[in-house]
Structures are given as structure tokens and as C-alpha cells.
Amino acid sequence: MLYSVISKSYWVYTHGIIQSYLKFKQMKLKYIFPILLVILLITACSTDNDDTPELNEVEGLLKIQELTNDSHTIELYTASGKFYTGYNAVSIRIKEHSSDTYVSNASLVWKPMMQMPSMQHSCPKSVIEKASGKKTVFTGFVIYQMTNLDGSGWTLTIDYSINGEDYSISEAITVEQSEKKNVTSFMGTDDKRYVVALIEPTQPIIGVNDIIVGVYKMENMMSFPVVEGYTLHSDPRMPGMGNHSSPNNTNLTYNHEEATYHGELSLTMTGYWVLNLKLANAKEEVLKGEDVTEEHTQSSLYLELQF
Amino acid sequence: MQKIVLVYIGVLLSMSGYTQQGEQFIRKDTTQLDEVILIGQRKLSNHRQEKTLSSIDDYLEKSNKITMLKRGNYAWEATLNNMTSERLNVTIDGMQIFGACTDKMDPVTSYVDVSNLEKVTVNSGQQGAENGHSIGGAIDMKRPSSKFYDKGLTTHIDMGYETNGNYGTTGLDLEYSGDKFYLNTDGIFRRSDNYKAGNQTEVFHSQFQKYNLSLQGGYKLSDRHILETNIIYDKATDIGYPALPMDVSLAEALISSITYRYKGHHSLLQSWESKIYFNTITHIMDDSQRDDVAIRMDMPGWSDTYGIYSKAALHKGKHKLLINLSSFYNRSIAEMTMYPNDPNQPDMFMYTWPDIRTFYSGVYVKEAYAINAFETVSGALRFGYHNNTIAKQTGLESLQIFYPNITDSKNRMLMSLSADYKLSEDSYDASFALGYGERAPSVSEGYGFFLFNSFDNYDYIGNPNLKKEKSLEFHVNSNFHFDKLKIGLESSCFYISDYIIGDIDTTINSMTIGADGVRVYKAIDYATILDVYLDADYTFNKRFSINSSVGYNYGTGNDNIKLPLIRPFSYLAEFNYNSLGFNAALQLEGNANQSQYSSFYGEDKTPAYGILNLNLGNMFYVKTNKVVLKYGVENILDANYSTYADWNNIARQGRNFYMNVSFVIR
Numbered sequence: 012m013l014y015s016v017i018s019k020s021y022w023v024y025t026h027g028i029i030q031s032y033l034k035f036k037q038m039k040l041k042y043i044f045p046i047l048l049v050i051l052l053i054t055a056c057s058t059d060n061d062d063t064p065e066l067n068e069v070e071g072l073l074k075i076q077e078l079t080n081d082s083h084t085i086e087l088y089t090a091s092g093k094f095y096t097g098y099n100a101v102s103i104r105i106k107e108h109s110s111d112t113y114v115s116n117a118s119l120v121w122k123p124m125m126q127m128p129s130m131q132h133s134c135p136k137s138v139i140e141k142a143s144g145k146k147t148v149f150t151g152f153v154i155y156q157m158t159n160l161d162g163s164g165w166t167l168t169i170d171y172s173i174n175g176e177d178y179s180i181s182e183a184i185t186v187e188q189s190e191k192k193n194v195t196s197f198m199g200t201d202d203k204r205y206v207v208a209l210i211e212p213t214q215p216i217i218g219v220n221d222i223i224v225g226v227y228k229m230e231n232m233m234s235f236p237v238v239e240g241y242t243l244h245s246d247p248r249m250p251g252m253g254n255h256s257s258p259n260n261t262n263l264t265y266n267h268e269e270a271t272y273h274g275e276l277s278l279t280m281t282g283y284w285v286l287n288l289k290l291a292n293a294k295e296e297v298l299k300g301e302d303v304t305e306e307h308t309q310s311s312l313y314l315e316l317q318f
Numbered sequence: 319m320q321k322i323v324l325v326y327i328g329v330l331l332s333m334s335g336y337t338q339q340g341e342q343f344i345r346k347d348t349t350q351l352d353e354v355i356l357i358g359q360r361k362l363s364n365h366r367q368e369k370t371l372s373s374i375d376d377y378l379e380k381s382n383k384i385t386m387l388k389r390g391n392y393a394w395e396a397t398l399n400n401m402t403s404e405r406l407n408v409t410i411d412g413m414q415i416f417g418a419c420t421d422k423m424d425p426v427t428s429y430v431d432v433s434n435l436e437k438v439t440v441n442s443g444q445q446g447a448e449n450g451h452s453i454g455g456a457i458d459m460k461r462p463s464s465k466f467y468d469k470g471l472t473t474h475i476d477m478g479y480e481t482n483g484n485y486g487t488t489g490l491d492l493e494y495s496g497d498k499f500y501l502n503t504d505g506i507f508r509r510s511d512n513y514k515a516g517n518q519t520e521v522f523h524s525q526f527q528k529y530n531l532s533l534q535g536g537y538k539l540s541d542r543h544i545l546e547t548n549i550i551y552d553k554a555t556d557i558g559y560p561a562l563p564m565d566v567s568l569a570e571a572l573i574s575s576i577t578y579r580y581k582g583h584h585s586l587l588q589s590w591e592s593k594i595y596f597n598t599i600t601h602i603m604d605d606s607q608r609d610d611v612a613i614r615m616d617m618p619g620w621s622d623t624y625g626i627y628s629k630a631a632l633h634k635g636k637h638k639l640l641i642n643l644s645s646f647y648n649r650s651i652a653e654m655t656m657y658p659n660d661p662n663q664p665d666m667f668m669y670t671w672p673d674i675r676t677f678y679s680g681v682y683v684k685e686a687y688a689i690n691a692f693e694t695v696s697g698a699l700r701f702g703y704h705n706n707t708i709a710k711q712t713g714l715e716s717l718q719i720f721y722p723n724i725t726d727s728k729n730r731m732l733m734s735l736s737a738d739y740k741l742s743e744d745s746y747d748a749s750f751a752l753g754y755g756e757r758a759p760s761v762s763e764g765y766g767f768f769l770f771n772s773f774d775n776y777d778y779i780g781n782p783n784l785k786k787e788k789s790l791e792f793h794v795n796s797n798f799h800f801d802k803l804k805i806g807l808e809s810s811c812f813y814i815s816d817y818i819i820g821d822i823d824t825t826i827n828s829m830t831i832g833a834d835g836v837r838v839y840k841a842i843d844y845a846t847i848l849d850v851y852l853d854a855d856y857t858f859n860k861r862f863s864i865n866s867s868v869g870y871n872y873g874t875g876n877d878n879i880k881l882p883l884i885r886p887f888s889y890l891a892e893f894n895y896n897s898l899g900f901n902a903a904l905q906l907e908g909n910a911n912q913s914q915y916s917s918f919y920g921e922d923k924t925p926a927y928g929i930l931n932l933n934l935g936n937m938f939y940v941k942t943n944k945v946v947l948k949y950g951v952e953n954i955l956d957a958n959y960s961t962y963a964d965w966n967n968i969a970r971q972g973r974n975f976y977m978n979v980s981f982v983i984r
Contacts, residue, residue, distance in 0.1 A: 216712065216715050217668060217669075218714075218715025218718055218719055219715065250660075251613070252613055252656055252658065252831060253831035255827050255828060255831075257827070258719060258826045258827065279719065280656075280666045280667055281665070281666060281667040282656070282664055282666030317663075318664075
């Protein structure tokens with residue numbers, strides 16, 4: 012034990028007194044590392060990867076699946092390499108079989124479809140756009156509000172056109188259930204169905220988080236337009252510890268530019284948080300959700316967060 | 319001369335002058351004497367005899383101005399002039415050291431033992447600015463001074479037993495003293511079960527166990543130059559805190575220093591001392607011994623301090639000048655992990671002290687001028703730069719929940735000024751002192767994150783934007799000596815502006831299950847604290863004497879809000895008998911009803927109490943070896959009581975028989 016104290020002390024000593032020296036050293040490392048990295052990459056590229064220089068356009072992403080027809084293969088990527096219920100930011104590339112190259116100009120429209128026993132429905136999704144600053148990558152997001160236990164049920168159809176020629180691909184996809192409830196669909200007091208999904212934070216911190224939530228109205232089985240101008244009242248709670256709240260949270264309000272709801276979310280510690288919500292329309296009429304009280308410990312509209 | 323209360327700890331194990339000067343019993347002195355003279359003379363009065371193996375806490379408690387706050391039977395928190403740790407500057411030989419517990423379960427006094435120390439100096443208010451800034455004053459625990467006595471090897475063996483709590487103490491001290499070199503090592507082990515309050519009521523979770531090792535060595539480079547090293551290692555385990563919802567499984571400290579001393583001889587430069595030091599504390603709070611908790615949690619904390627000081631004493635004619643340059647760097651970090659009852663949920667984690675770095679650098683100058691043989695005036699100044707930095711990004715982000723605009727760093731300039739006048743005649747002496755002091759908020763006050771205070775049942779949030787706390791103070795002290803009677807009056811008065819205290823914030827939800835709410839530290843406009851003590855000693859003859867003391871304290875803030883932890887009317891009377899080989903003392907001490915309690919800060923009215931103690935001591939020689947025996951009964955009437963200073967009204971010890979025996983073998 013004495014030894015551990017001494018060794019710890021030594022560490023702290025080094026850390027404390029020679030901190031400035033370390034900083035200087037880190038500065039140097041800051042330059043050395045990129046240089047090393049570049050050298051490494053050059054070596055790597057020159058030996059075996061000459062023919063696919065655009066490979067790193069999807070760097071940091073994992074491939075979920077390839078959808079293939081006669082002429083093209085469409086590659087789907089997310090950060091996790093899987094589709095989960097809730098919000099998914101998706102990157103897409105189209106590879107032309109004949110030339111074995113990635114297509115840089117195309118327009119894509121996607122149609123996710125859930126096959127239920129008695130009917131089928133789609134889900135909220137964005138349009139697909141060219142990723143800014145990239146040559147061959149297209150991006151968009153899709154919000155799966157549910158899935159079957161085994162991940163089955165969803166089919167993804169992508170209609171796309173390249174140089175005025177139309178193509179289509181359709182294949183079954185697997186959507187896994189998220190561990191925590193990050194999307195919810197419900198009937199509001201206005202008798203309309205809504206889908207509410209957590210978009211940010213994906214990496215919550217102890218502190219003030221920028222929270223982004225998407226709110227969509229289910230017009231019919233196929234159409235889920237963005238709901239504009241509503242308010243989400245938020246009350247984060249920790250049920251594992253007396254259901255305490257956190258201070259200085261702000262309500263989420265609509266951001267026109269991004270077509271999502273933005274607010275500030277304070278998390279005072281790591282762990283499991285329940286994000287109790289109340290959805291109110293422009294007239295401040297509450298469509299779903301209740302205040303949290305001693306007796307009513309959870310709003311009927313809520314999302315979950317864990318870190 | 320400056321007004322100083324010297325609490326003399328005559329520690330048997332480390333007392334060099336003990337045998338030399340033929341002192342028979344271990345006592346301490348609460349009379350006011352010049353600090354420099356006392357070190358050499360070691361002239362002890364009869365005041366409040368103690369058992370030799372008392373903890374430091376016991377010794378401190380015997381001082382008029384100091385009260386120990388008790389959260390259990392171990393690691394009491396010293397308060398001085400009704401102010402607690404954050405307003406005091408507690409040091410070990412001038413070294414800064416800070417507890418690692420967010421709930422003040424490890425005051426720094428708990429990391430040293432009597433075997434490590436020679437004495438403790440207590441200075442009120444700005445009189446204690448030599449080692450750092452404070453409002454209430456300073457407590458400096460002094461290691462023994464150099465021992466180049468050329469006496470060879472001396473061995474001390476100490477054993478103590480107390481019936482209440484089945485409390486045993488064993489100590490061994492080996493001392494080699496040469497002409498050019500000395501080495502002193504000592505070790506002490508203490509262990510106690512749960513103690514019993516009055517009427518045989520067991521106080522659960524009041525056990526503790528600790529050992530302490532220390533090493534002190536010195537080498538004379540030349541006649542005037544000395545190099546010394548000091549190491550203290552202290553480890554306590556299984557400490558119960560009956561007044562708190564959690565216990566401590568480990569409190570461990572390593573305290574080390576290297577000192578270089580120069581001693582002048584009839585020259586301008588009287589002495590010059592430079593020290594470099596380092597200390598590290600690990601404190602692990604847990605609740606594994608508690609059956610019934612709402613949620614399991616661990617709350618470890620760490621505190622490391624590095625420092626350096628250099629002080630020189632100059633003397634020319636009627637002038638005495640003391641200059642002290644000092645600097646320290648502290649790292650305080652504490653965290654909390656909570657384990658949800660639902661095993662599917664992950665652990666909850668937060669930093670309660672988010673890695674706060676404190677850097678201080680300052681200078682202290684004191685000039686004393688002897689007007690004539692009876693009168694002295696002196697003035698002192700301390701000026702320093704104080705910086706707090708939040709080193710952990712997570713910590714900064716956590717605090718930004720409350721203070722969105724704070725940055726990770728905060729600078730403060732701190733100042734302390736004091737002046738005093740002393741008059742010393744044969745039949746009376748008096749001193750008057752004025753002071754102005756400032757302090758920076760403590761780590762908890764500035765940066766604490768949901769620190770639960772079981773005293774008022776609130777969670778506390780620090781406030782990085784707090785203003786400096788400022789204090790204007792006045793002290794008066796006078797003693798009148800009649801033939802056999804001595805009467806002393808001592809009073810301190812503080813007017814503190816921007817007084818830092820927790821204020822309820824109803825907009826914040828408490829985190830701790832069962833807490834009443836959240837308080838955020840803020841500065842109230844002002845607070846006033848006053849204490850008055852009146853002492854009377856009567857000496858019948860060489861053997862019999864009586865001494866007594868009564869005290870009155872007062873503390874309020876804005877709008878007449880009562881401050882918490884202000885001592886009610888207190889009294890003490892002691893009858894002493896002394897002869898060459900035997901002494902006895904009967905003590906009566908107590909407090910009146912606590913009528914001025916602060917319900918806003920969680921206090922209730924503590925009823926009056928009075929207890930009776932009997933202390934006896936013998937000393938004799940077996941050949942050349944000396945044996946000192948101390949024995950007695952504390953709380954003879956087995957009163958079940960608690961005082962205003964007992965956290966959550968935890969009851970104090972009931973009747974206790976004790977015996978300490980010490981052998982000095984040479």
C-alpha cells in the first residue's frame with residue numbers, strides 16, 4: 012500500500028510539476044503523429060491499394076448491407092454497421108458493375124416498408140442528398156419506429172436515376188431493436204398519430220447537452236411529414252436514484268433550418284435517464300405527456316438515455 | 319509580543335526536553351506566552367491534564383478557543399472562533415495539507431498522531447497568517463525540533479487501554495541522538511470498538527482502527543547548517559461515522575518533507591529555514607457496512623499537495639523581522655459512483671470535486687518593534703496570488719449546467735493585514751490586535767457538485783463565481799495577576815463581509831434520495847462572530863490550585879439569521895493537586911442550553927449538560943528507566959449527552975475508565 016501511495020504520488024508529481032513540459036511534449040506529438048500517419052498511409056497506398064483511392068470516403072463508417080440488381084450494387088453504411096430502431100444516419104454509395112466504379116451523380120428516393128400481418132406502413136425519413144464535400148457518397152436519415160423481435164419485417168426500396176435512366180432496387184433489411192427507447196409513436200389528443208425520435212445526443216456528457224429530437228405526423232401509412240412550430244417540454248429524471256431531475260433544462264423548440272426540435276439537456280451524472288416529454292402544439296395545447304410528480308413518476312411520452 | 323494561544327502538547331514519545339528538565343507530567347498550556355520562548359523553556363502550567371496517549375483531537379479540545387465537531391469517535395473537525403475548516407488554515411510544520419473527503423470526514427488533524435508532534439500552535443484570526451490566509455485563524459501542528467543531544471539510544475514504549483469501546487493503544491518510539499546526526503522513528507496503533515454513550519447505550523458504527531508511522535532524521539552539515547527529513551505515514555481503516563450515512567474504509571496519508579535550516583549567532587540573520595514538501599491523501603468513503611440504504615454508493619477522494627516555503631528571522635536592536643515566502647499546488651479530486659437497485663441499469667457516476675487544482679504563491683512579512691521593556695508593537699502583512707483551475711473537462715461541463723459562462727480558471731489576489739500592541743507588566747498584561755483578512759472559497763464551496771450535508775439534509779452545489787470572503791477583526795486579551803489569583807479576559811470579534819454559506823435554491827431538484835432540497839453556496843452580505851472567555855486561576859499553595867473558565871459566543875448573519883455551530887455558554891472548573899511523583903485533577907465541564915440555535919441550517923436546541931472527569935498520574939523510576947502512569951475516569955456520572963458540536967446530536971461517550979503507561983528506557 013505504501014508503495015502504491017508512493018507510485019501514485021510520483022505520477023501526480025510528474026503530472027503536476029512538469030505539466031507545462033508535458034504540454035510542450037504533447038504539442039510536439041501533435042505534429043509528429045500526423046506526419047507518421049501520412050507516411051503510413053503513403054506506404055500503405057503505394058503497396059496494395061492503388062486502384063481505389065476513394066476508399067476513405069466512408070472512413071469511420073461500417074457497411075450494413077449491399078443491395079444488388081443487374082447493373083448496380085448499393086452500399087448502405089452507418090456508424091454502427093447496423094440499422095436500429097430510432098434515428099439512423101445513413102450513407103449510401105452506388106457501384107456500377109460495368110465500370111466497377113462508384114457513381115458520383117445520381118438522384119435517389121427511398122421507401123422503407125414494414126410488413127405487418129394485416130397492413131404495411133413506412134416511417135419518417137429524409138430525402139437523400141449528396142454528402143457535402145464527397146464525390147460518391149449520398150446521405151439521409153431514416154427513423155424506424157418499430158421492428159419485429161428477430162429484426163425482420165422491413166424492406167428497403169431505392170428508386171434512383173443516373174444520367175436520366177431509372178433503376179430500382181428492393182431488398183429485405185434487418186432492423187434491430189435499440190436497447191433504450193429512443194423513438195416512440197403515439198396518438199395525440201388531437202387524434203393524430205405522431206412519431207418522436209431522439210437524434211442527439213448520441214454521446215451524452217455530464218453537463219449541458221444539445222438535444223435534438225425529430226417530431227413527425229403520420230398522415231397516412233406512407234407519409235410522415237415534419238411537424239413544425241410545436242414545443243417539447245422536457246424533464247429528465249433518474250428513476251434509479253429517487254427519480255431526481257436536473258437543473259436548467261430548456262424546452263425544445265422548432266428549428267426551421269434543420270427541421271428538428273432543439274433544446275438544452277442537463278445531465279448531472281452518468282447512468283440511466285428517462286427523458287419525460289410533453290408535446291404541445293402552437294396553441295400550447297398538450298397533445299401528449301404529463302408533468303412528473305411524486306405520484307406520477309413518468310410521463311406517458313418519454314424517451315430513454317443511457318451512458 | 320504577539321497574541322498567541324499556545325496549546326502545548328507534551329507528547330511523551332517525542333519530548334526531548336521531557337526528561338532533561340525533570341518535568342513530571344504531561345500537560346499543556348493555554349496561557350499566552352511568547353512563542354519563541356516557549357519552545358526553549360517548556361514551562362508547563364497545571365491546566366487541564368491529559369492522558370498521554372490521547373488523540374490529537376483530545377488535546378485540541380482542551381483549548382478554550384477550539385471546539386471539536388464530532389461525526390463519530392474519530393477524525394474530529396477542529397473549529398476555532400466558531401469557524402470550521404474552510405475558514406481556518408491547518409498546517410503541519412507550516413506545510414499545507416488538505417483533506418480528501420467532500421464531507422469533511424478527514425480533517426487534516428486526523429492524519430497525524432500525538433507521537434508525531436511536539437506542540438500545536440493556535441493563532442486567532444490574522445495573527446495566524448504566517449502560513450496562509452484564513453478568517454478564523456491558524457492551527458499549526460509542530461514536529462519535534464532537532465535533537466542533536468548526543469544521548470545515544472532512547473526507547474519509549476507506550477500502552478493504553480480504555481474500557482469504553484474496548485479501546486487499545488500501543489506505541490513504540492526509538493530515538494537515536496548523536497552530536498551530528500539524529501534519527502527518530504515511532505509507530506502507534508489504535509483500535510476501538512463501538513463506544514457506549516451514557517446509560518450503556520451502544521453507538522453503532524463508531525469503531526475505528528489506525529496506525530501511524532513516522533520517521534524524522536537530521537544531519538548537521540556544519541555548526542550552523544542542518545538538513546532534516548520528515549515522513550509520516552498514517553493509515554486508518556474501518557472507521558465508523560455514526561452521525562453520517564456513510565463510513566470510511568480507508569483514510570491514508572503520506573506526508574513528507576525535506577528541510578534545510580540555518581541558525582545565526584548574534585547576527586542580523588537569526589535563522590533561515592527552507593522546506594520542500596509533498597503529501598498525498600486517499601480517502602475512501604463507502605456504505606458497505608450499512609444495512610439500510612436507499613442506494614449503495616462509493617465516494618472516494620484524493621488530495622495531493624506539493625509546496626515549498628522559505629522563511630527568515632532577522633533581529634536588529636529593537637526590531638524583529640520575519641519574512642516567509644511560500645507556494646503550494648494542490649490537486650483535489652473526488653467522485654461518486656452509485657449502484658442502482660435495478661441491476662439492469664448501469665452505475666451512475668459523477669465528479670463531486672472535479673479535479674480542482676489550486677495554486678498559491680505569497681509572501682508574509684512581520685515586523686515587531688519593542689518600544690521598551692514592557693511594550694511591543696507589531697504589524698504583519700500577507701499578500702498572495704491564488705488560482706483555481708478545473709482540470710477535468712467533464713468537471714467544467716458539469717459545473718456549466720449551473721454556471722454556463724464559467725471558464726476553467728479563476729484568479730484571486732488575497733491579502734491579510736494585522737497590527738497589535740502588547741503591554742506586559744508584573745501585575746498585568748494586555749494585548750490589542752486589529753486585523754483584516756481575506757480568503758478564497760474552499761474546493762467544496764467553489765466547485766462541489768451535489769455534496770450531501772446530513773446536518774441540514776441538503777445537497778450543496780459550489781459556486782465558482784464567489785467573491786472573496788473578507789473579515790475585519792478585533793482581539794483583546796488581558797491578564798491580571800494578584801497574589802494567588804490570576805484573572806484573564808480574552809475576546810475576539812469578527813465582522814465578516816461576503817460570508818460564504820449555502821442558500822436554498824428551490825429551482826433545483828435534490829439528487830440525494832431523501833434530501834430536503836439543494837443549497838448553492840453564496841455570499842451573504844455580512845456575518846458577525848464574537849467570543850468572550852473569562853478565566854480565573856487560584857493557587858492555594860504549591861500543591862493545590864483551581865482554575866476555571868467561562869465562555870460566551872455569538873454569531874449572526876444578515877437579517878439576524880443565526881449562524882450554525884456557534885458554541886453556547888460554556889464553563890469549566892478544575893481542581894488540581896500536584897506533588898513530585900503524583901498529580902490529580904477533578905474537572906467539571908459543561909455547556910448551557912443552546913438557546914441561539916440555527917434551525918435554518920439544521921440545528922436544534924441542544925440541552926445543557928455537565929460532566930465530571932477525574933485524572934490521576936504517577937511517575938517513578940525503575941533503575942534509570944522512567945515509568946509514567948496516567949489513569950482516571952471520564953464522565954464519572956455516565957451522563958448521556960450531546961453537545962452543539964455533535965453532528966446530528968450523536969451522543970458522546972459515557973463513563974470511561976482509562977489507563978496509559980509509558981516506559982522510557984535508556
